[in-house]
Amino acid sequence: MRLVCPVCGERDxxxxxxxxxxxxxxxxxxxxxxxxxxxxxxDNPAGVTRDMWQHEQGCGAWLIVTRDTVSHTVLRCDLAVGARA
Structure with missing residues (x-):
């Protein structure tokens, strides 16, 4: 799966x-x-979820990743402004 960090671009x-x-x-x-x-x-839903991810080996930004757990498709990656770790 690849995620697109809004700061660094597409990464593994x-x-x-x-x-x-x-x-x-x-x-x-x-x-x-x-x-x-x-x-x-x-919950352990099959379908679209919103999860918190940190670009730990990159810029360190926290992201909210919207993805489909069935198809493994990443729908969007947004900066988590004001999110708590």
Whole structure:
């Protein structure tokens, strides 16, 4: 699989570190079922996903990669502005 870093251009996926699904954090800091779900439960969808990747062996930028897990097609790679590692 090849990813197109918006800073460095097209690169092999081995240059990148996979962080996981790009999910919005629950509101507030108080522990509850929403935080438990956010931290511990993940779907394993067949189809289009949005994931966090870091160009670890390149510019270091964090990206949100939209890809199809069935066809392994990368649909887009965007800089993750304000994303947390």
């Amino acid at each position: 996926r081995r240059e990148f570190y996979y962080q996981g699904a790009a999910l919005a954090q629950p509101e507030g800091e108080e522990w509850g079922p929403h935080w438990d779900d956010y931290l511990h439960n993940r």
